Each structure stands twice: as C-alpha cells, then as structure tokens.
Amino acid sequence: MIQLILFSLIGALLVFALFFAMRRGPRTEGSSKALVGARQALNSLQAGLLPPELVERIFAPEDYEYVVSQAPKDVRDLFCAERKKVAIMWVDQVRQQIRSLMRFHLGSARFHAGLSFQTEIGLAVDFGGLLIACRALQVLLYLRGAYSAPRMVGATAAAAARVCRISEESLAFLNAASIGGLGDRSAGAAHLL
C-alpha cells in the first residue's frame, strides 16, 4: 500500500509540474521592456504609494489614540478595521517587490551559462522563505491589527524605504550595461531611465 501511495505521489508531482509548466505565460524579464517596466513600477511606488511619511501616517498611534478617546465604539471599530486593511496592503506591496526582484533575477540568470546551481538553490530557498515571511506578517497583522505592536510603526516605515532602495539598487546595476547594449527599440526605453 505504501508503494502504491508513493508511486501515486510521483504521478501527482508530474501532473503539477505539467500544469505549472504549461500554464506559465511568457516572461519578459531580462529584456529592455522588463527593465523599463520594473523601473517605472519602482518609481510609482517610491513617489506615490510608499513615501515614508505616508507609511508613518498610516501607522501613526496618535490617530488611534484620538479615535479611541473621541469616537464611539462603532467608529473606533471601523477605523481599526480600515487601518488593518491598509497595513495588510502595505505588506502586500513588500511582497510584490520581492517577487519583482525574484522575477528579475530569474529572467537574467536563465541566460547565464556560468550559472551556479548551488547558488540558485540557495536563492530559491531564500526567495521562498521571504515570501512565506511576508505571508506570515500579513496573517499577524490580520489577527492582531495594525496597532497591536507600537514598535512596528517605525520599523514598518524603515522597511518600506529600505525595500524601495534595495529594489532601486537591484535595477541600477543593470542600467549602465543595458543602455549601451540595447538596440533602437530600447533607445526610448533607456531615455525613460
């Protein structure tokens, strides 16, 4: 019986592998278009979605203290629920940055004949770990709320800034080489950078 289960599991593994390999859409990372896309996404995050002052405002304990002291229970509950949603959305943005970095790395690494299998396995584990950590953080925020840990506020703001800076660095080291190497089609794209 154990053998039957084992072979069925191997069969199931192949079914899953087939499903994921077949449904995967084309990935453009590694191309000039992807470089510009990643850069534009980062710019919009830094300028519009995740400036430190905005993050500080979202997690500001003063707002919570004010609402708690002035508003009735219904309003207080609504406020906490809305802030929790915003906090969870912020972690989702961090997650997307990690995914973007991962996609960018894979999109570039797949062309390198000098790729190190050991390094790739290590990175795959790290990426997986980080993505799981983000999910865990989202669960934590969902269960305990945005104001459950006051020290989270400063760290959250720092993390937001840090994530954007890291993403910027990971894109910047490609810029110098890519602008010179890309063809006519990429000339406009390089200009955008």
Place this chain on the structure above:
Amino acid sequence: MPSSIIWWAGILLEAVILFQGLRSRSVRRYPFFYIYSACVLLVAVSTYVVYSSNLSAYPIWYWSAQLISLIAGYGILLEIFKHVLSPYPGAEKAARVAGIVVFGAIFCFALIYPLIKSQSSPGVTMVEFERDLRTVQAIFVSGLLVVIAYYGIEIGKNMKGIIFGYGLYIVTSLVSLAVRAYAGPSFTEVWRIIQPLSFDVSLVIWMTALWSYHPAPIPESRVRLEAEYEALAAKTRGAMGGMRSELARVARP
C-alpha cells in the same frame, strides 16, 4: 473487442502522425520524437502480429517491445533540451545539473533498494520493472518541467503538445502499473484497456499539436550585463539579506 479497437486506433493515429510529420517536414525539426513515434508504430504492429499468430510468445514479446519503446521515449527529453532549453544557457545548465543529481540519487537508491527488498519480498516482476522505469522517467520529466516553470520559459505549441502528451501517458502508465503491481492479476483486464487508451489520448494530443509547424518562441533580446552571473547572484543575495532583516524587525512586536 474494445481492446482491438483501441489497438487499431493507436496504429492508425501513429501512422497519421508520421505521415503528417513527413508532409510538414516536422520530422527534420523533431527527429528524436519521430524516431520514437516510428519505433512505437513498429512495436504496435509487430505486437499485433505476434498476438494474432503466436499467443504463447506474446508475453515475452510484449515486455521486450515495451522496454524498447520506453527507452526510445527518452528521445523526447532530448527534444526538450534542444527546443525549449537551449536558447537559455543558464536554465539549460540548471536542468542538466538537476538531471545529474536526480540520476545519482536514483542510482544510489537502485543499489540500496534490492538489499532492503530481498528481505521482505521475492524477485521483481516485469510489471514492477516497467513501473520503476516509468518512475525514473516521471522524475526526470518533472525535474525538467520544474526548471522550465521556475525560470518562466515559454514553450512553443509543438513542444507543448509533445511534453503534455508524453507527460500524461507517463502518469497514467505509472499509476496503472502501480495499481496492477498492488492489486495483482485481477486488475489485468482493466489495465489492458487503460494502458493503450491513455496512449491513444496522447496520440490525439500529438497529432493536434504537430499538425503544422509552430516555431519555438525566441527569447527577447537579453540585457547585456556588465557584471557576470556571480555579481548578479551576490547582488540579489545581498538585497534579500537586507529585506529579511527589515522584515524581522517589522515582525518583532
């Protein structure tokens, strides 16, 4: 009677695939696949002849023929390397190394397994032998597909059909052989229908996918990196270390 219909349908589909492959000149583009197809057609026809003329020789012939077609099936893995992975040297290397690691692990297991098995059960039957070979094939194909999915490699219509059809056949073969080995001769009648029927389904998939030639998608012009792979990996690793420490700080109450 139903098994005869399935058998003849398989032979007919094989012939159509080969004819269409010659007509559309896909034979030149996917030589290993068509060698496999020709091999399977010969095996199917010869097995039918043996079954009709000399029933006593059929079991030995059947298992020999199965082994030949199973080995020829590895040609499909070569097609995957040639048409899907070769434009991506990094991913190709990862698949190659993963293949060697898997082979090493299976080889070690094959050395140890008989020592463990001899204590608990008698010799290996042909059903178990084919099941074990299909398992090796399933692990190899899964490994290749994991690399393809992980690196987000786009597969052309022809190769998609070849891989999907073959993968489906391996899965049904593996599971039906495992059930047969577990349930014993009582499952033989069902297995005689399931095995060729699943192959006919794969043949229909191949026929549809290979009816006309669709070139494999060419990757977009790659960004020429100033830094080498080591620099890219180190940069990514460094960035992730920073992210991890920040996330740890955030998670701390």
